[in-house]
Amino acid sequence: MFGSGIIRGLGITLKRTITTYTDDLAKVPSRYINSLDTPSGKVLQQPPEVKGLFTIQYPEEKRQLPENFRFIPMLVYEEDTGKQRCTACGICSKVCPSQCIWIVRDQTKAGKPIPRPKEFYVDASICMSCGLCAEFCPFDSIKMNHDYELAVYDRFPSLILDLEELSVPTSYYAALYPAAWEEEQEAKRIKEERKRARAKKAAEAKAKKAAAAAAAKAKADKKPDASEA
Numbered sequence: 001m002f003g004s005g006i007i008r009g010l011g012i013t014l015k016r017t018i019t020t021y022t023d024d025l026a027k028v029p030s031r032y033i034n035s036l037d038t039p040s041g042k043v044l045q046q047p048p049e050v051k052g053l054f055t056i057q058y059p060e061e062k063r064q065l066p067e068n069f070r071f072i073p074m075l076v077y078e079e080d081t082g083k084q085r086c087t088a089c090g091i092c093s094k095v096c097p098s099q100c101i102w103i104v105r106d107q108t109k110a111g112k113p114i115p116r117p118k119e120f121y122v123d124a125s126i127c128m129s130c131g132l133c134a135e136f137c138p139f140d141s142i143k144m145n146h147d148y149e150l151a152v153y154d155r156f157p158s159l160i161l162d163l164e165e166l167s168v169p170t171s172y173y174a175a176l177y178p179a180a181w182e183e184e185q186e187a188k189r190i191k192e193e194r195k196r197a198r199a200k201k202a203a204e205a206k207a208k209k210a211a212a213a214a215a216a217k218a219k220a221d222k223k224p225d226a227s228e229a
Contacts, residue, residue: 059149067177070131070144072124072161073101075117079169085141087115092133092142100127120163125155140184146176 043064044056056063073092077084088105106118134142145168152158174181 065146067179069146070129070134071148072127072129072145072150073122073133073142073166074145074168074173075120075163075166076141076143076170076173077167079171084116084167085139086117086120087139087141088117088120089115089138091136091138095132095136097130097132098123098126098128100124101133117163120166122161122166123159124150124161125159143173143177 042061044061045064075084075086088103090103090105093099093101093103100123102121103117104119106114106116108114129144131144134144150159
């Protein structure tokens, strides 16, 4: 029938509009109270089972992004010690397709290299947000940030991010990547347990060896001398 598609389309629009209001009224308090306080501000969650339109008060409120969302790289440092995970190995700059990363390794006064970055820059204007730097980083130092609001008036130098601008604490990383953080902590716990088990086994072997040596020495001391016999 001519015009039936238009009628069906309007019916779907009307149904979704009504669903929005019924869903808001059926759940008290409002579904918008489902929020998280993150370093980047208040984030609202919309579970898959929630129907209807979902309105947030941007920029005061933001919608929660998927954990695997990628934007500009960030450098994670240990919050308790302040130590950078990055060792300035340069793997990230080598695998970067757009060559937007460059690093200067720190060194002592005598010129001996120190495994930490003295300078670290990312050109956000040409970064492809591919995530290869985070994927290939052997020290879990580089992660992809969720902060997509980088509007500036001047491309240079505002979009050349330095070490200070890129550095974030582990708590920030844990808030953006809760599942990955839990997985990393579990792997770290297992590694520490294995390390303690190896140390305990080595200590027991050393104690056993020392006891055997002491027993052999005591036995040798008790044995009568042939000249005395």
